[in-house]
Amino acid sequence: MATLGEFEVLVMLSVLRLGDAAYGVAVRKELAARTGRNPSRGTVYATLRRLEEKGHVESQLGEPTAERGGRAKRFLRPTRAGLEALSGSLRDLDRMREGVGLPAPEEA
């Protein structure tokens, strides 16, 4: 079964959280808002592109708007395979985590 890298997991979760409003700008904002990380544009878009190529997300064009230079948004939605891969990766993390004493993460 396909597994996801750490950053891919975060991006998938971000897409999930956003639901119908998931497109590039929103995904990046959501990631930044919830994790405090500030991943570069290149990293986020390259990951989205990869997830789509692997068939973990699919996309669909919205309406072009003037403020976007007449360009359409590309809305994202996880595929079934994507959801399976995501839950598989999360389950692996949980199982590995079990019983391991870790320092509490510092709050940003």
Place this chain on the structure above:
Amino acid sequence: MSAPTGGAPRRLVRSVVGALVTMLAGRDHADAMLGDLDEEAAARSGGALLRGFWYAREASSLVAGLVVERARGALGGAGAHWAGAGWDELRTAFRGIRRRPGGPALVALTMAVALTGVTTVFSLVHAAWLRDLPWDDDRALVRVFSAYGGLDGATSRTAVAPEVLRSVVDASPALVGAGAWTVGETVHFDTGEKTVRLDAPRVTHGLFGLLGVEAERGRLFTPEEETPGADAVVLLSDAFWRSAFGGDDDVVGRTMVLDGAAHRIVGVVPPAAAPVEPDVWRPLALGPEWYVDGRLGWEMLDVVGRLAPGTDAPAATRSLSEAFAARSPDRAQRLRQSVVAVPLREEMLGATGRVLLGLLAAAVLVVLVACANVATLLVARFEERARDIAVRRSLGATSGALARLALMESAVVCALGGAAGLALTQLALAGLTRSRIDLLAPLGRLQVSPAVVLFTLLAVGGTALVVGLAPAYRARRVEAQAVVREGGGRAHGTRTGAATRRTLVVVEIALALVLMSGVAVSLRSLHALTRVDPGFRPGGLVAARLEMPAGRLARERAAGWDRVTERVAAIPGVDAAGLVYALPLTGTAWSASFSLVDPDPDQAELEPGANMRPASPGYFQAAGLKVVRGRGLSEADGPDALPVVVVDETLGRRFWPGRSPVGRRVVLGVFLDRDTATVVGVVSDVRDQGLHAPDSGHMYFPVAQSPQRTMTLVARSTRDLPAMGPALREAVREVEPRMPVVSVERAEERVRAALAGPRVATLVLAGFGAVAALLAALGIFGVVGWTVRGRIREIGTRVALGAARRDVMALVLGQVGRLWVLGAALGVAGGAAAGATLDRIVPGGAAVEPWVLALTAAAMGVLALLAALVPVVRALAVDAAEALRGG
């Protein structure tokens, strides 16, 4: 707010970004990504400049991310992993450096120093070799010389006679063309206010065309102007046009008075129009008298030729020499005269190139030492962060990711070092250009060129890789448990880390040793050079170059020279004065051939060349040459007396081995009326063309019997130049008001100048050696000190159990000793191997001898002990109780 539109630069940036993103992500996806970018840009506040920066940063991030993604796809598997997270690791590396800048700053500084050295030397090498000469297809250009075979196949090269140019060089199928100019001709330019001396060679009309040079103003010479009588025309050099005429556009067509005759200016040639850059050029107009066979020995032309397609210099030499032998079988056989072609680049660079290659090798060694040093620092840095790394490992960071982080850190510091190095190189090159060192003169103006920047980039990439490999390797092997077990999170690192550092220090010692033996060899050669007896006594000798006004007959010149010498000798404080064609070590050579009237039957050598030196009777005494046999020149050797010559010991040995030259007769065409002269004496040798090698011999004859236009007046005096210079000029003006004093200098300057090149080269090499040794010492200091810190508990235990100070010292010094023995063994082997390159740096270089290697190895040992001093003291101070309690 609207999307950032408008403005030509912005439109350009946007279309470039658009094209890149479309190329990388495909049209559909690119559209959405660019739309997102615009949307966010539109939402940003701030001035246009700030938004421009933001846009540029975000766009380059997007492009970089997509490129990495592409690479990941292309590489697949392991490679993908490496390419993948590069961007994030770069940020992590930066963050790490920002947090603890001390170590990385030291590393960047080390790299900056090492890279400055190698980049500067590379710039010189590049200027010397890789840069094209400023002429069309310069690799096909050759210098053509007359050559005379000497003993043991050695040849001496001289300029070419006009007849040889016409009948051999111009006619040769090996060359598509040739051009020539006369050697060392000057004229007096009467500006109306004063008389100025100009370098004014005569040149064949085809030279500039052959080099692909066109007139900057006006035109070049025509073939018709090579006729005596039609040759009162002149071409200005760009520099002279600017300095004398202020770059006046209307200069063409005006007249200049040269040597009393009006010359019409027909054009201006651009800078670097020919291998020499005189003030003005005149046409080479030679009458038929120059082309009779007896003039074959009048070698006055410097010749450049262009090789025919498919020919090389050795083939051209064969072809030219065969043609010469067919033209003059007698000279070819009796004098072993031939005509040779030498690649122009080689000829123009000569010694400089060899020195630079040696220095480049040395600079690369310094970079390697710096790399090893920096690698130990980075390993230590990783070790100190062992706990951090162990935690990352346990959190799932792969060993690959850690290795990437290590590489990224080294890349960042090396890049910083490279940038600083490039800036320092620019400064160094500006300084070198200003320094006007003779050795660098052929290279012209030095600056950081695109090729130098590219070289620096490659060097940075290479060093980053080399430097990053050790910590990357270490990072891959860090096991969480091992760190916890061995180091307990303290600053001592692991056992494998220690081994890595020790290995690197051994490498440093070895490389530093190779460099230091190079320094030792160069110092020995330089020392030998400074002790060479130049054959004359430069101390207290002042030399003035004088020129006889134009238009005087030979006898008038002879009388004029007499007057000047006599007057200068009468200056108070002048002990002796004399005239000579040129002082030794001035680079002035007047080589001419002669023949023996009654050669010894067993005289093997047929080469008739000698360095010709007209001189006045007082010269030998004033310059400090000793008359070894017979007599020197005397006042009695006047214009009407029998021609006489004095030879030096070398010349005497060459032509009359084991016999006295005195009383022998020679034929040479330099005297007023007759050609046969008698040898009346032998004087001591001088070193003329350089201090490192003896010359082929000089022949002195009375200036009264062969009065030249240009002579050097030498005066031995107890007064120094500031007092002597004006007195000398005044004395000359008194008796010869129209005679320009071209220059006045101390003869000592000449000796110093001859040593300047080797001195600078040795200095640079010694600088490299010192940096390498210092780095090696720092490496030893680091590794030993760090061992002592790590073993404090052990040392404390030993002391508690009754170990003496001696034992503790042995423990620490044992480690130093092992490092040194290994490093020295490798270094001595390397030094012996590198000797061939390093001993080129100073001419007449001493060989890399075993005792030199042994001595440098011993010096390195002393340095190692010094470096270990502080750690040893620290180890001795260990208090048992404290160590056990605190450890």
